[in-house]
Every structure is written in structure tokens, then in C-alpha cells.
Amino acid sequence: MDQLPDESYKEKYSALAQQFAEFKESLVPLIQAERLNALREFTSGLAHDLNQPINVTKIICQGILRDIEKNRFSLEDAKIDLPEILNQMNRLADMVSQMRSIYRRPKGIVKEKNDINVPVRSVLKLILEQYKNHHVGIVEHLSEGLPAVLIDASAMEQVCYNLLSNARFAVEKSGKTPMTIEVKTSLGPDGKEVFLEVVDNGIGIVDDIKNKIFEPFFTTKGPGEGIGLGLAVCQNIVKDHQGRIELESKSGEGSRFKVILPANLI
Numbered sequence: 001m002d003q004l005p006d007e008s009y010k011e012k013y014s015a016l017a018q019q020f021a022e023f024k025e026s027l028v029p030l031i032q033a034e035r036l037n038a039l040r041e042f043t044s045g046l047a048h049d050l051n052q053p054i055n056v057t058k059i060i061c062q063g064i065l066r067d068i069e070k071n072r073f074s075l076e077d078a079k080i081d082l083p084e085i086l087n088q089m090n091r092l093a094d095m096v097s098q099m100r101s102i103y104r105r106p107k108g109i110v111k112e113k114n115d116i117n118v119p120v121r122s123v124l125k126l127i128l129e130q131y132k133n134h135h136v137g138i139v140e141h142l143s144e145g146l147p148a149v150l151i152d153a154s155a156m157e158q159v160c161y162n163l164l165s166n167a168r169f170a171v172e173k174s175g176k177t178p179m180t181i182e183v184k185t186s187l188g189p190d191g192k193e194v195f196l197e198v199v200d201n202g203i204g205i206v207d208d209i210k211n212k213i214f215e216p217f218f219t220t221k222g223p224g225e226g227i228g229l230g231l232a233v234c235q236n237i238v239k240d241h242q243g244r245i246e247l248e249s250k251s252g253e254g255s256r257f258k259v260i261l262p263a264n265l266i
């Protein structure tokens with residue numbers, strides 16, 4: 001028969017339980033402070049990302065109003081400006097949707113056969129001038145005649161935009177001259193996969209954190225510079241397209257992010 005624990009054992013257990021309860025209670029303010037800090041960073045990063053399509057739309061609308069006041073706005077101008085406004089609003093809605101879906105499978109994605117270069121060029125058209133103003137050069141190597149991929153074009157725009165945004169941060173932090181980002185599309189060696197690569201000559205990623213960079217809210221950026229959702233969003237989207245993202249990086253030399261999607265050969 002098992003012996004019953006003696007009184008000293010009971011006292012030690014009771015004291016340990018009390019200490020654990022006090023420890024848990026002491027964690028409450030720390031957890032609350034961390035949540036507030038995460039919320040602050042989240043709001044700052046979200047405001048920065050949302051402001052970009054808002055500002056583009058604002059500039060277009062201001063131009064339309066000026067032209068109307070000077071009686072020089074034409075139907076041809078409207079055919080150019082209004083679709084771009086709609087495009088920016090769609091991008092805004094997509095950003096909000098992706099933020100909401102960070103921990104759950106996105107709903108409502110509509111996949112269609114498309115050329116991977118279509119969403120890539122759409123993003124490049126939007127950011128080229130902005131990056132140029134910040135002395136960041138973008139080199140394009142987009143292969144023509146690639147097999148179609150089954151994608152949601154808006155979701156792939158978000159992937160491309162996030163990867164380019166991270167690359168810009170990396171090159172600007174590196175202090176290198178020139179600051180260069182390369183965007184490539186190509187066919188995999190077996191002809192069954194299509195690659196989208198974003199390569200930068202920035203600060204690179206140390207080996208110790210390579211396995212963490214796709215985790216939500218993990219970031220090496222400082223307060224107000226980002227909240228660590230961009231790559232997590234990218235990974236979720238790419239997984240929903242039956243693809244994967246591979247990383248090659250060396251600290252101080254730059255990074256290569258490769259999005260690999262199955263080619264639609266049917």
C-alpha cells in the first residue's frame with residue numbers, strides 16, 4: 001500500500017502552489033503592457049500601409065478637381081483616373097481583409113488562370129516612382145511566355161507589395177550604395193512551377209532568426225517601423241495557392257525571397 005505524504009510534504013506543496021499563484025498574478029500587468037505595446041505598433045504599421053493607397057487616391061482626386069476648375073477635364077482623362085481610383089480602393093480593402101485573416105484561412109479568394117507578371121507589374125507601376133525618390137533602384141527581369149498560374153491577382157499583389165516593402169527596408173538600413181532590388185519571374189527547372197523572386201542587397205538575415213521571420217508579430221524593426229505581419233500574410237496567401245516561400249539570406253549581404261507556385265498546365 002502506498003504511504004500517505006507526510007505533513008512536511010503537504011506544507012512544501014502548499015507553499016509552492018502559493019508562490020506559483022503569486023507569480024501568475026505578477027505576470028498580469030506585464031502581459032497587459034505587452035498587449036498595449038503590440039496594439040500601438042500594430043496601429044502605427046497599419047496606418048502607414050493604409051495611407052499609401054489613400055494618398056495616391058487623394059492626389060488623383062486633387063488633379064481631377066483642378067482640371068474641372070480649369071475646364072480641361074475630359075472623358076479620356078476620366079477613363080484613366082477613375083479605374084486607378086478603383087484599383088487603389090480595392091487594394092485598401094484587400095489590406096484590411098489580409099489583416100483580419102492573419103490567424104484564419106482567408107475566405108472569398110477568387111482564383112483564376114493568370115500570368116504571374118500581371119500582379120507584379122501592377123505593384124511595380126504603383127511603387128516605382130516612390131522608390132526612385134528614395135534612391136532605391138528596382139531591376140526587372142520578368143520572363144515572358146510563362147505558364148499560367150491559378151491565383152487571386154489581388155492577393156498576389158499583396159504578396160509582391162509586402163516582399164518589396166521588406167526589401168526596401170533592408171536596403172535603406174544597410175547604408176549601401178547603390179541600393180538595389182531585383183524582381184524576377186521564371187519557370188522552374190521541371191516546367192511545373194513558376195517562380196517569383198525578390199532579391200535585395202540589404203542587411204540580410206542572421207541564421208538565428210531565419211526560422212522565425214514568418215511568425216506573426218515577429219520583427220527586427222524598431223517601434224513605428226513595422227509590426228511583423230507582412231511575411232506572415234505572404235506565407236498564408238501563398239499556402240492558400242498551394243505554393244511555398246523559400247528564403248536565402250546572408251547577414252550583411254542581402255536576401256532572396258522566392259515564391260514558388262504550381263503552374264496551371266491544363
